[in-house]
Amino acid sequence: MRPHPTFFKTADLDGFDAITAALEDPRPHPTEPALRQLGHVLMTEVLDVVLGAALEDHAVTICETFVGGLHAGVQRLEREADRAREDLAQHLRDFDGSEVADVDLQEAKRRADAIDVAARALEFVRDAAAAAYADATGETWSPWRGTVRGGTRSAAQIDAQAALRAVEDRKRAGADPGDAVVAFRASPRSDAPEDARRIFDALNWAHKEWPDMSLALTGAKGGERLAKRWAQQKGVRLVLAKPDFARFGRAAPFRANDQLMALQPVCVLVLTETLGRAREAGAPEFGPALNLAEQARSRGVSCHRITPRTEAPCEAS
Numbered sequence: 149m150r151p152h153p154t155f156f157k158t159a160d161l162d163g164f165d166a167i168t169a170a171l172e173d174p175r176p177h178p179t180e181p182a183l184r185q186l187g188h189v190l191m192t193e194v195l196d197v198v199l200g201a202a203l204e205d206h207a208v209t210i211c212e213t214f215v216g217g218l219h220a221g222v223q224r225l226e227r228e229a230d231r232a233r234e235d236l237a238q239h240l241r242d243f244d245g246s247e248v249a250d251v252d253l254q255e256a257k258r259r260a261d262a263i264d265v266a267a268r269a270l271e272f273v274r275d276a277a278a279a280a281y282a283d284a285t286g287e288t289w290s291p292w293r294g295t296v297r298g299g300t301r302s303a304a305q306i307d308a309q310a311a312l313r314a315v316e317d318r319k320r321a322g323a324d325p326g327d328a329v330v331a332f333r334a335s336p337r338s339d340a341p342e343d344a345r346r347i348f349d350a351l352n353w354a355h356k357e358w359p360d361m362s363l364a365l366t367g368a369k370g371g372e373r374l375a376k377r378w379a380q381q382k383g384v385r386l387v388l389a390k391p392d393f394a395r396f397g398r399a400a401p402f403r404a405n406d407q408l409m410a411l412q413p414v415c416v417l418v419l420t421e422t423l424g425r426a427r428e429a430g431a432p433e434f435g436p437a438l439n440l441a442e443q444a445r446s447r448g449v450s451c452h453r454i455t456p457r458t459e460a461p462c463e464a465s
Contacts, residue, residue, distance in 0.1 A: 164179070164180040164268065164269075164272075165179060165180070167261075167264075167265055167268070168265055170261070171258065171261055171262055171265060172258075173262070177265070177269075178269065180272055183269050183272035183273050183276070184272050184273070184275070184276040185276070186273050186276070187218075187272065187273035187274060187275065187276030187277040187278075187279075187280070188276045188277070188279070188280045190214075190273070190277055191211065191214065191215070191276075191277040191278075191280035191281050191284075192280055192284075194210065194211060194214055195207070195211065195280070195281070195284050195285075198210055198211070199284070207285065208285070208287055211281045211285070211287075211289075212281075212287075212289050214277065215274060215277050215278050215281060215289045216289075216291065218270060218273055218274035218277060219274055219291050221270050221274075222267055222270045222271050222274060225263055225266050225267035225270060226267050228263050229260060229263040229264050229267055232256070232259050232260035232263050233260050235256050235259075235260070236253075236256040236257055236259075236260050239252055239253045239256045240253065325362040325364070325385060325387045325411060326360055326361075326362050326385065327360075327414075328358035328360050328361040328362065328414050329361070329362050329363075329364050329387065329411045329412065329413040329414060330351075330354045330358065330361050330362070330363055330364065330413060330414065330415045330416075330417060331364045331365070331408040331409070331411065331413040331415070331416045331417070331440065331444075332351075332363060332364070332365045332371075332372065332375050332416075332417045332418070333365065333366065333372065333405070333408075333416075333417075333418050333419075333434070333436055333437040333440045334347065334368075334370055334371025334372050334374075334375065334418070334419040334420075334434070334437060334454075335370055335371060335419060335420055335421050335422060335433070335434035335437060336368055336369050336370035336371075336434070337370055337421065337422040337434075338370045338371035338374075338419050338421065338422040338423065338424075339369070339370045339371065339373075339374065339422070340422055340423065340424020341424065342422075342423045342424045342456070343370075343371055343374065343419065343422055343423050343424055344374050346419070346423055346454050346455070346456070347371055347374050347375055347378070347419060347454060348374075348378055349454075350417050350452065350454045351363070351375060351378050351379075351382075351417070354415060354417065355382060355384065357415070358414060358415070361384060361385075361414075362384065362385040362386070362387050363375060363376075363378075363379045363384050363385070363386055363387070364386075364387040364388075364389060364408050364411050364413060365386075365387075365388065365389070365408075366388065366389050366390060366391055366401065366404045366408075366436075367388050367390055368391075368401075370422075371419050387411060389404045389405075389407035389408050389411075390404065391403065391404045392404075401435075401436040402435075402436060402439055404436070405436060405439050405440045405443060406443075408440060409440070409443050409444070409447065409449075413444075413449060414449075414450070415449070415450045415451075415452065416440060416441060416444035416449055416450070416451040416452070417451075417452050417454060418437040418438070418440060418441045418451065418452075418453055418454065419434075419437065419453070419454040420433035420434045420437045420438055420441075420453070421433050421434060423454075423455075423456050441453070
């Protein structure tokens, strides 16, 4: 019987021994070498019966079915572990601090950990059986479906569909703009030095307010390209809602605004006309920027107009 974990440090043990010791089960648990020896012996017995006999022609099918059965057992235990972790998560959500809830929580954790250990133990048996099969026949076992985790002595085998899902998950994670999106639209004419200074002032203010901000814009020429340059210099994430003129024609810049608002921005910044010398009295303001400001106001999103230097970096509108 193993000593109770309080009498030794699990850090002094090998990885699997430390995990099993942490279960605090008074019953002894087989070690990793013992489990690997079991897998080796089981496959050796199968091979001794099959090879050199009438069943030798079917040795590949028999041996791979044997290893596949062990793999199916691993998968079944992993599904049980998933359900146990869901139960543990439910106990955490419902935890009210009472002694009964604490006991239930500890028991749910112990059950989840015990199933994880059982799955890991059967993995050792499976991998050792597969290695013995490979040594004896030169054949390599691989599952028809599912994923095999790589251990210290076996290469990981990954199901293609699972790999594709993982790639998509990573892509989606990489495309997450975060919770602090600042949307920006500017007139294509706003590319004067004064425009650049005031755009940078406004974006620096927003960055101070939301240090983890992402900057969402359409990438149009003028002020938005200046803002894009600022984001690249500051290392701020960029989210581009490019107008699709081929699909929406003249309405494309306004459809891009719909995409910007769908990101649920915490703030909208607009520069509807240049602040430089090229500014003409009575010149029409940039419609898409006005439209974005109107959408922000109608949805209760903080909206600020970028103003000349004699005023604040940007004023609420």
